[in-house]
Amino acid sequence: MKTVLFIAYNFPPCGGPSVQRSLKFIKYLPGLGWQPIVITTNARAYPIQDPGLEKDIPPGTPIYRPASWDVNAWRPAFTKLRLGKLHAAINTLFALPDGAIFWARAARPSVRQAIAVHQPQIVYTTSGPYSAHLLGLWIKKTFGLPWVADFRDPWSQNRLIHYPPGYRAINRRMERRVLKSADHIVTVSRPIAQSLSDSMDGANTPISVIPNGYDPDDVPLLAPAETSKFTITYTGKFTRLRRPDALVEAVTSLVDSGQIPADKIELILAGSNLDAFIPSRPPFTKLGYLPHGELSALWQRSTMLLLVQDPSSENNGAYSAKLFEYLAANRPILAITSPSNVAADLIRQTQGGIVVSHDPAEIKTVLLDYYHAWQAKNVRHSPDWEIIHRFSRPELTARLADIFNQLAGG
Template structure:
């Protein structure tokens, strides 16, 4: 059987950290088992703000990685060459430089500040694709500039191209946060239309987002969720230090994801239930907004119950999940939240600890939680539902009730790689007919 040679264009690659790197780092290690030989193309000198050197150990030994220099304008606005867009957006009081940075990002860098990597990458890759007999190109975004690379390479080489959307584009809530309007907004929509109508397959991470892209004009969509590594947490013991009722959130928690109703309910339960107050610990690890911390500390009953860590390596994050009592999952409170499934959600499933999700109670996460029996998903304003869920989870904690989610094997990354490889071979075979 012929091996399918696939070029994967991704901005995020180890030692870059965060959710964006995990998807293709993991899939690339499993794809060869199913007849797909991946080659990674990634920047040689990216200006990412999170770094995790331990992820280098998870890159498959025989994986070929091509690197090419990138010029990134936003590094000149950051600290020590690292972009600070997220921190700038969070600030209540913005100075002249902050305001200029947001305006420049929204007005000139379309679809994103990595757009300057498109042309040189195409010039570099076009002859490499031919000399290396590449059968298929996959681009993954954001940053959505990666899709422009794929589109130009498809036109130049005739090779089939798959666009993988880990987030929306024109409907992405970050554009609203940046204040993208008028001509700039139309430009985003124009480029998005070119991508979704020219790619040979559009992949995205949830059913709701696949439906959104179909409404925008995509004719060939394929849902490939994120996933988890099988057996990755088997050696971790699910014991919470000190016997605490630990609510743990791992990852970014910013103003757009601040579950105010949760802090309010926790405060009320502490007042009403002395045992709950004595047991409670709120553990937050990752990139945290000052506004989130302030909103928690605004409740006197919660002061002293908050434990904060910075960014955790991937291994440490897994241990933190496993040693939680309840895993907090907070999604964006925005118009496209229905299809938002954070990558860490699937690792939460593998950790086999109860989940309390705050987001769209009719969205894709809620449906998976219901299907697997992994916990509860409540709306941002569902105070009664959040309270009821916490009371049950605390009662189960005191009674030492066993917990075992079900039916989530299909989200193992090996299973996802097999599903993807089957679809890629279909595209290749169709191209040969």
Template sequence: MRKVLIITYYWPPAGGPGVQRWLKFVTYLREFNIEPVVYIPENPNYPITDESFLNEVPEGITIYRQPIFEPYRLANILSKKKTKRISSGIIETQDQSFLERTMLWVRGNYFIPDARKYWVKPSIKFLIKVLKKEVINTIITSGPPHSVHLIGLGLKKKMKLQWLADFRDPWTSIGYHKKLKLSRFAQNKHKELERLVLTSADKLIVTSKTTKKEFESITKKSIKVITNGFEPADNKGIQLDSKFTISHIGSLLGGRNPKNLWKVLAGLVNEKEGFKESLQLQFAGVVSKETMQSILEAGLESYTSYLGYVDHQKALELQRASQVLLLVEIDLEETKGIIPGKLFEYMAAKRPILGVGPKGWEVAKMVEDTYSGQIFKHQSESDLKSVILDWFLQYQRQKLTISSTNINQYSRRELTGKLAEYITWESY
């Protein structure tokens, strides 16, 4: 059985979508004759934790750990709340305090590529011994944080091995990058490190076709699209909400705020008989102040429930019981290749997906091809209203269902099969 070393920052008990990708790959790789060995930080400062993920770590997996110096712990002294939001990539642009602006400037210009960079050199030294001991000649690095890729870069320079760099998100084109108040030097340094990783790794893995196209303009190396995915769900016996619930599961940042959706819903509350008695907006996860204010101004606050962060199992239950599942992305050119991990769990829940995103959003084609919902641009209003009204009428008749097809291509096991094939494919 071939051994592969997986280097990742996020691992249980980390919460959120970032941890699930490699937790599930590790779970299934043995079925494809690959033995995963995992390397993670010993004392990470995760912005979100979910203890339930600890129960999903496969038995017998070899896990190596090394301490990491986390500057975010020092920043917690100044403001724990602001530090937590910045470390998780949640950056509000409105009403920033002097402290928050200063923290962003320091984060962007002193910690390149990110605040976990101090884990790089100790990890390289430690992993050289591990690779020799375990007789491993294939490594995989997963970012963000993209400093993890610098560990792969360092090992590649010192040893003969195959290196796959997995990008769960883009690097310099990610939405929050422009908010980090980067100096020209910092911008150029990010670009330089990005190019170095993309041209030094033997193979690249990305989660969207858009990111693949972007990286193809930088490197000639092989690039494979392997999206995130879902675990098969047993939806039998699920009791649907009695209300016309429109649920959003996960972070809803200010930039994603779908103002036209709130306007449409407010209009239906006033115009459509029975709508105000049935409507329930439900949010599980962080919701920005800007979004909450827009909901308040639209007169929808009394129809809204903010649940805060819930563990993964609860999130799955909420998805399967909701009448409609809301998916939103920032209305920018650079976000059209962002495919939220929740999309695939939404598909597995088999409830209608209502999406609002940028023009050319890659998600729109995926939803269309699987017949799993409807996607609209942020500027849409009449078409959006028409679909919501149609779904509401079906809900009233207890006939609101979705006949999605061809979603098994996004199951975690199927995706792991693609990964295993890519690992063993000789490209050099």
């Protein structure tokens, strides 16, 4: 079996969506002839932990967890002291490109040891954090191994990152070095691939799109829901750009006007930062962060699943990792996003739900239509399973293994 040195800062027991892509690749790569050798960090760097995810790590997988002085490990203490903004400032101003840079440097002895012991044929790095790619750049220069760099999100063009004056240009230069030095670039959507290609400054590094997906082991096909309430479920978090304001306004208006009785509708939200965005009153139910293994049961008792995205054109390349699990869960999706977003395109292609803009009036109309269909026990949902199955994690991992095989010479 061939071996790949797999650099993944976010790895179980880390929880949240950032861990899923790496974890599922590692789960299915051995069946395709590739043994991952994992370089990650220690658990104290993870503000959200989900130990249940460790069941997907193949037995015997070598895992190196180099200890380091890590800015991210300070986050819980700063948050407890209500100094979250100070932590963010330290992370931005003094840790380039991000708080994991000290980990990336401290990991070098572990990398040397792993290469000496396991003799990998390929190096794979995934971001964020982007420091993982700087570790990959060092490995490429030091050992000359073929290198695949995976971008789960944009880097210098990431709108969620507040760069002080001049810092975006610094990150752009680091990004360009990675793009020009890697042997193959992988990312999650065509718009992000195009953005990365435009940043290459004349280099011709191949770029492949391998989107996120769903694991059939995690999302069994659910039977149509029979619920005592019209139940809409959201899993994930909100941000300053991904806001549920229009949804809250629409639902509140429907309930206050009596168009939907308060005891006949429930919005269930499972995530880590809901209080800043969601009222603490019916029909809103906030569950906080749930382990990934509990989400399927939550979807089982849902009439619809909710997707909320940043509506700006700069976000058109973001699918949202949860979308693929939503599609596999066999529930209609209410997607509040830009109509030109790749997620909106996929929902239309798969007939997986309905896409609306961040317009309370439009959202009200759609919710009322679905509520009446639910009342009549006539919520129709016939997605295109042939398209959805293309996003299964085993199939997507096979595409990554093909890239590894090409770089390793067959």
